[in-house]
Amino acid sequence: MSTRRLLALSPVNITFVYLGFGILWIATTDSAVVLFVADPDVAAFLQTIKGWVFVALSAGLIFGLTRVRERRLEQSEQRLRTATEQIQVLHRVLRHNIRNDVNVIHGYVDMVYDELDTSESKAKLDHALERSRRIATMSDKIRILGELDITDETYGTVDLVRVTERCLEEASFEDTPDITVTSTVPERAPVQATPAIRHGIEELLENAIEHADGADDAVRLTIEIRRTNGEIELVIADDGPGIPPHELAPLEAESESELRHMSGVGLWIAKWVCEVHDGTIDVETGNDGTSATLRFHAATEPVSVEAAIERARESLPDSAPVPA
Structure with missing residues (x-):
């Protein structure tokens, strides 16, 4: 051989x-x-x-x-x-x-x-x-x-909750009065990433706003951040008209061609942002709206002295003496 x-x-x-x-x-x-x-x-x-x-x-x-x-x-x-x-x-x-x-x-x-x-x-x-x-x-x-530095593998700790809230504050929802936003997020959600992850979130929010302009009824946008198996997921979903299938086809195939291409680069940017940070993105669309799920690796935060003492006290039996 x-x-x-x-x-x-x-x-x-x-x-x-x-x-x-x-x-x-x-x-x-x-x-x-x-x-x-x-x-x-x-x-x-x-x-x-x-x-x-x-x-x-x-x-x-x-x-x-x-x-x-x-x-x-x-x-x-x-x-x-x-x-x-x-x-x-x-x-x-x-x-x-x-x-x-x-x-x-x-x-x-x-x-x-x-x-x-x-x-x-x-x-x-x-x-x-x-x-x-x-x-x-x-x-x-x-x-x-x-x-986006695709060669940089050194990530810090970024609070996904704070980044998402900032993106929501800067989004142009005032230009789209027929869209309501509800969010379900924890107090903090540290992930291994750089602040550049905001670009992916901004593109998905902009996509929701853009498609809400063409909706006949009011559109509801929901934001959810949750922890799953060592990963932190950010779900951005709306009940708007949905993304046309031909727009998602290149993203699913991970390539574009003369017959299969996107009209913009927003979804590509969201995909690249996730991949650069060793994350993933799943986009589902239909008549009932669009849902995008971004996944990043959870970061371990240092435990403060006060929190460690509190956890130690909680682990002691009721009969054990508690140090002052």
Whole structure:
């Protein structure tokens, strides 16, 4: 078996291949020694030699596999650095060049708009203005990528409750009077993350507000934070019209194409924010609304001296003396 084909195997299969080789080596060489060598001293010497040969072959195999894996890892790191550079360039282009050009176009369109007399022409310019606003908004969203360091694995402790409350305070609910918000959250919910997780929450709240604008009735938005099996979940759900299935298809497939793509980048940003922080996101949508669940690893907070004393007192039996 070639090295390339061996590396293509899974670790379990490589283990079985090595185990089979070891069993075959021992059985074959032991039989050969017994069959062709009658002198016990010579046989013992050959057993030692073949043992060292087996060790040498094993060391060579392990070195070869490790070295090739190391080279592949280096290639993957280089591709990651290249992808990061491409994202940074894309971020600069969208954030500066495109945004500045859109602002110039927007200004000239506004000037021409005031000079028009017919409502039909103004309607066309309104459409152009709306398109330019969408491009400007999308370029603002792309800047978030500059704040997500996909190579940084050092996380601090972030209170998901406080971050969510701040996002709710900054959300533009006043522009959507037909949406009511209710929340069920604990006092604190520390997670292993960076403050950049706010971007994912902001995008999901903005998505709920955007779809509430097209709803016939008032929309209820519910926020819930709960702890489950060492993880902390943030559930953002609404009973609005729901996200069209074609918008979620690329997210579920984890890729876009000419026939399957999103009209925006909000859900992608929410997904990337979760993945960068070693979390997950599940989005479910239907006629009864949309529900997005973000999961992050719970962080362990240090226990204060007062809390430790209180817990110790609670654990003592009623008859035990309690120190003053």
